Amino acid sequence: MNIYSYFQRVERNIQGVPSKHTGLYNKTINQTKLANLSKTSSYEIISWASDLLQDDNNEFTGFKEEMKKRVNEKKEHFWFREFLDFPLYLFIYITCLNVLYDMIGNGFQSFMVLITPGFLIQIIGVYVSIKLLLLFLIKQPDRSTLVFWLGLAFLFFIYMLSNYALRAFDMVIFTMPLWLWLIVQIVLLVGSYYYIKKEDLI
Numbered sequence: 001m002n003i004y005s006y007f008q009r010v011e012r013n014i015q016g017v018p019s020k021h022t023g024l025y026n027k028t029i030n031q032t033k034l035a036n037l038s039k040t041s042s043y044e045i046i047s048w049a050s051d052l053l054q055d056d057n058n059e060f061t062g063f064k065e066e067m068k069k070r071v072n073e074k075k076e077h078f079w080f081r082e083f084l085d086f087p088l089y090l091f092i093y094i095t096c097l098n099v100l101y102d103m104i105g106n107g108f109q110s111f112m113v114l115i116t117p118g119f120l121i122q123i124i125g126v127y128v129s130i131k132l133l134l135l136f137l138i139k140q141p142d143r144s145t146l147v148f149w150l151g152l153a154f155l156f157f158i159y160m161l162s163n164y165a166l167r168a169f170d171m172v173i174f175t176m177p178l179w180l181w182l183i184v185q186i187v188l189l190v191g192s193y194y195y196i197k198k199e200d201l202i
Contacts, residue, residue: 022053
């Protein structure tokens with residue numbers, strides 16, 4: 001599940017279901033997010049679930065299997081779509097909140113981006129912690145349990161460890177001019193945005 005799928009809200013335009021079947025309905029919405037489905041596919045499946053779950057007297061014992069079957073039929077390019085949010089993360093968190101912030105703090109003494117093992121660990125570690133956080137929020141809707149807060153604390157630990165690695169492993173592998181770094185980021189961001197729009201993911 002990428003960040004675009006997580007914030008997809010196609011169910012806003014679909015009729016809700018009786019409270020008895022809210023759990024099944026929410027599971028359907030979450031499955032479409034986890035599968036990185038397009039808005040059109042998500043709308044079709046959630047609409048099907050909404051129409052079916054209106055019957056308050058039915059237990060729908062085989063609903064989950066049928067729902068997962070429909071989701072799998074619509075699932076396309078899953079792993080490619082899974083990482084479509086990486087350019088956005090790279091630009092906002094790494095470039096704006098890390099690289100440019102450090103340069104401003106140092107008074108723009110250098111316009112070179114230093115590629116170190118710690119920098120690469122931070123990029124991967126923080127990205128993985130964000131992906132795990134989104135997955136955790138979907139899988140653990142109850143925010144009042146100890147499991148939820150322990151899981152959140154563990155993810156925060158991964159995040160802090162990734163940021164610590166930036167300072168701990170500071171041997172420079174190579175450098176890149178800031179202008180070239182920004183061009184690469186912008187090309188990746190714009191390219192991913194047009195693909196996302198084309199595939200009806202946002």
